[in-house]
Amino acid sequence: MLENHRLNLLSAMTEGNLWPTDSPWVRRAMESVPRDRFAPETVWVWTGERYEAVHRAEAPEAWAAEVHPGPYGSTVTQVTDDMPTSSISCAAVVATMLDSLALEPGHRVLELGTGSGWNAALLAERATQVTSIEIDAELAAHARQRIEAAGPGGRVHVITGDGDGDGGPPGDAVFDRVISTYAVEHVPWAWVKRTRPGGRIVTPWGHTGCVALTVAQDGASATGWVQAPARFMPTRRTERPPLPFERVRGRGRDIGGVPPAFPRPVQELSHPDVLFALRVLLPDVQIDTRTDTGTGTDTQAAAWISDGRSSWAVLEQASTTANAHHGGKRDLVDEVTRAWCVWEERGAPGMYDFGLHITADAHHVFTGDDPHGPGPGWKPLA
Structure with missing residues (x-):
């Protein structure tokens, strides 16, 4: 056995x-x-x-x-x-x-x-x-x-x-x-x-x-x-554990009214290149995705977004419509949308195009062949 x-x-x-x-x-x-x-x-x-x-x-x-x-x-x-x-x-x-x-x-x-x-x-x-x-x-x-x-x-x-x-x-x-x-x-x-x-x-x-x-x-x-x-557990020295996604998932259905639309297909969030770029630009934001959720609804894909503190968002794709719910101090739907646009404006590089150059006092994320090249680097969005 x-x-x-x-x-x-x-x-x-x-x-x-x-x-x-x-x-x-x-x-x-x-x-x-x-x-x-x-x-x-x-x-x-x-x-x-x-x-x-x-x-x-x-x-x-x-x-x-x-x-x-x-x-x-x-x-x-x-x-x-x-x-x-x-x-x-x-x-x-x-x-x-x-x-x-x-x-x-x-x-x-x-x-x-x-x-x-x-x-x-x-x-x-x-x-x-x-x-x-x-x-x-x-x-x-x-x-x-x-x-x-x-x-x-x-x-x-x-x-x-x-x-x-x-x-x-x-x-x-x-x-x-x-x-x-x-x-x-x-x-x-x-x-x-x-x-x-x-x-x-x-x-x-x-x-x-x-x-x-x-x-x-x-x-x-x-x-x-x-x-x-690769998605691994974080170091135990992390100051705060991420908010468990399972505790975020139910929140979207608790919000009344018509949810706002999300401007992109939710299932695209599961692509490794997209996920990696979004984590580079929004390093404190975690995204978990599922497709064919099998919940008995017409939901084809869903994403749960959290900053690990109090802000969260739930995205649901049904047919051609993507709906978004969010709560907390930050509008994580807007932040994810802006980061996605920045990635595309810079040529939508794949995750294997990203490199890391570190010194005693700095981390520099780059794309291209030269870590010291003229590119803008990939700093977290403000």
Whole structure:
């Protein structure tokens, strides 16, 4: 039963051409280090209204299916205050990020966010030494046990601490590669200082993608490009958690009167290029989309928008009409519309056209071949 789910996931990766051709070691690692060895006895599934526990002892088939979902399915392993706070990431994105890391034998790797320990164990299949930092002491303890049981324990050192600042490994240790398993809005400069000149940093970036940066030879900057779409949980140092989209969705139907029209097809909001550009221009705004909502109405697509505080918007597409409801201090419908126009005025670049150049005191988002070129850059809209 469990083995069938393992094989189904690996087969789906093959059928989808999702194994990185430049890094054949990634496939070998995932085949020899399966996800289920790092999953807790209880995982969580979203029912449409809440997260519910799936216990391995009580429902082994359902547990196995949640641990080995499709290539783009993640496994929620921790829920706190009704919100997911840790997961085993989807196999397709993990494979892409490991490929983007350009990892070679002999490399020393710093991982931020141990989580279940699966990613650290995969890294240890290629690297000589992996140092992994986990802010949650309980998660760190369980990860140590699972990594040791899986075999690569001698090559992985799990530290309980906060890797976003100047903390982390003691001393002045410098690494060949740095990889994060959680999303950051700004890449901490401490990560660059921990990476050798010419080394590489791969991280989910808050703008719904992951980015790979190469540290300059003088160590004074790091530059790179977006590698793939990716939505990861944010760093736990985030000052405020986003307002759960599930708690925003019902608000639109509570507003009386005729809702205003939204000037674009709502389903276009789900395109990765659009989502990425909107997050660059509106970094504190989160957008969640669904198509064919199946609610018993004629709604074909819907979007829920939130600034994580008090402002929200609900968009619904029915046939050729797109309606919008919003509330709070900000008119998020207008902000999204303006940002969309700015993106189109600048040529509607795709997410893979975006790059990031960082220094100790600045982040510069750019498109084109030269991060120092004449373009206006992509600053958040006022």
